[in-house]
Structure formats: C-alpha cells, structure tokens
Amino acid sequence: MKSLLQRALVYVLALSVLGLSSPVVVEAQIIGTLAAVEAQQRDKDLATVNGALAREEVRQKMTEMGVDAQQLDARIAAMTDSELRSLATDIESMPAGGDALAVIGIVFLVLLILEAVGVIDIFKKFP
C-alpha cells in the first residue's frame, strides 16, 4: 500500500517533469540597427566581452580615475556596447586629449638632456 507521502512525491515529480518539458517562454528580441551596421562594417573583431560586464568594468575604472559618482551613470548611458567594450580594455592607453602646453615642457626636457650629455650646445650663452 502506498503511503500518502509517496503519492504526493509522485505528483510533485510529475509536475516538475511537465514543467521542464513545457515550452519555455523566451522574450522575443530583435537585432538592433547598430549590431547590423557593425556586422557589415567588420566581420572579424567579434565581441568577446559581454556588454553588461564591460559596463560594470568601465564604471569601476572611471570611478578609480576620479569621475564623480553623480556623472557616471549619464556618461556611461550615452555609450554603445562596443564603445564600452573598447573602453573596458583600453581606457588606460587610448588617446586622451589634454594639454597642448605640456609639449613645451617635454621638448625643453629633451633639449636639456641632450645638452647635458653633450649632443647639442644651445644653452652655452647662459651661465
């Protein structure tokens, strides 16, 4: 004779099996225009990093780089997934346009070194 417990167990198992085999409702998702444009423009360079992951990484790096928490969301929201991915990997090295005046300093430094090692001799008029 089967106990009530055994019968209940059979029911639960049957329900769970049915639940598994029933069609899983997946939200229909169309392909975005940008994904289509990018697919045409570069056939290689396939995205390896997940967009949401990249977003989180950029958020963290930009915080470390001193971006105000209040501005962070708006700045990141205006970027596309592929832009976030390239920032996530290259934010430390990609061009950051800054000060033109610093050039003068670097050129001066290079001249000073060349002078010190005797390659050039342009500062001789100064004591």
Place this chain on the structure above:
Amino acid sequence: MTPDDPPMLYRFIPFLFLALAGCVSHGPALNAIDRSLPERVELTETPFFPQEDYQCGPAALATVLRASGVDTTSEALVPEVYLPGRQGSLQTELIASTRTHGRLPYLLAPGIEDIAAELAAGRPVLVLQNLLLRSLPQWHYAVVVGYDRDEEQVILRSGTTQRLVMSTRKFQKTWALADRWALLPLQPGDAPARPDLDRYMAAAAGLEATGRVDAATASYTRAQSLWPQAALPWLGLANLAYARGDFPVAENAYVAAIERDPTNAAARNNLAETLARRGCVNDAKREIVRALEFAQGTSLEKDVMATATRLQGLRDEGTCPAS
C-alpha cells in the same frame, strides 16, 4: 678630421631629421584638393573657449556643439567628458556627450578635403592631434575653423589661442599621427557635405542604441532620402517602429529593407520575429532559414540562432491571415 669636428655619428643627425620629415607623406596639400571648394574659408563667428589646464576636450567640444546650436559652455562639459585619471578626454566620451546633447556624432572620412568641405558648408570640425611622436604621444583636441589654399594654412581654435594659424604640412602631420580623427556634430536630419552611408548609419544607430529615439528617427529618415537604394535606413526605421509596438509599419519596413538587400540577416531575423508575433509561424520559419544562411560567419550568427531555436518551438496554428 680635426679634433674640433664633431664625431661622425652626429653629422648624420640632420639627415635623420630630414629622413623623418621628408620620407613620410602625411596627406595632400590644400592646393591639391577639389577645385570646386572655395580658395579660403574662415568661420570667424565660431565661439572660442580658452582651455583650462588639460581641458582642451571640453573646450573644443563646447566650440563645435555651440556652432551646431547647442547652448553649452566649456565649464558645463567638464563633468561630462573630462577624465581626471588621464588628465584629458577620450574620443569615445566626446562622441557620447555629443549624443547627450541631441547631436549626431558624425566621424568624417580621413581627408583634409572632407574637413574643407565642411568648413565651406559653414561647419567647424573638431580634430584630434598628436603634437609629439607616435611612441611618445601628446594628444590634443582643436577645432578647425578655416583654411587658406594660397597660403597653405589651416586656422584653428586651439588651447588658449583663439586664432592659431598652422601650415597645412604641420597640421597634416599632427593629424595623421592621431589617425586623422575628426568629429562633426550634426543636427539630426542634417547631412554632412560629403555623406558616407556607413559613417552616417553608424552614427545614427549609436543614437538609437543609447535611447535617442527622436534624433535617430530624423537621421534614418534623412539617410533614406540620401540613399534610396540602401537597406540600413529602412532597417533602422523598422526597428524603431517595432520598439514602439507599431508592428504593421515595422513589417513593411523590414520587407522594404530586404528588397534593397536580400542578404541582410538582421532584417530577415527581425521580419521573422514580427511574422511570428502575428501568428504567421510558417512564414517566420521560412524567413529565419534565409537569415541563418546570410548570418553565417558574421557577428549576428548567435542572435539569429537564438531566434531560430525559439521559433522551432512554435507551432503554426493556422492563424496567419491570408495575404
């Protein structure tokens, strides 16, 4: 060789510089560009924002955004584009901020002729320059506001200089070292002087992807009239219609996109979704098979596979209205 002569090695230094300067061509002189462009242009009305320390990014961006009709200033843009940890601004952030202000961030083709054409159309152009060396870069943003063919000169708003006159040669060199990056903020619906479909659609799709629906709609509509035979503007408008739930409009626009480019896997995938949504499962399955065929080996393959798998689980209920 007298003792006063410098060592042999140093005699070669001038030649080394000549080799560096002379062997590399950085692009044509202004004299060589399209004759139909004016002799000289200078957009004297372009605003000027003298930059604070390291902040040529906000200053240059404010200059071109103001010229395109956005009411902003250099200081207002600092919190949007300045990255303290890099003591500068990234190109990506200038593009993103252009979107935030409702402008289409069009990246010009890498030629001085394209800049000249924009100036002739009355639009200043933001450029990235590398003022030093490829191995030791000094990145700087400036705004080109004019050129003079006779003098071989380019006129810039740069740093703290309101009117910096630079030889074409030096400009070409510093610009080439920054991969000839040039940003033109356009009012949505406006077209650049020398429109390029891929560049225009990439910029417009970026607006759509970041939720600037009105600006994207205006840009796709303009692209449609600029390139009547192109599929992508139709795809863009179809996706916008789908996103707002206007499925009949979306379906027609997907069909129009596929008529223009039968190999467009994204349009076929999205048409399949739209068909399935109104009960035409068999039509949808037919469509997704074609989509799979054209998506193979592209970055869309995974997405199309996902749609195909989902459609596989659906059964045709015979609810598709006869066409």
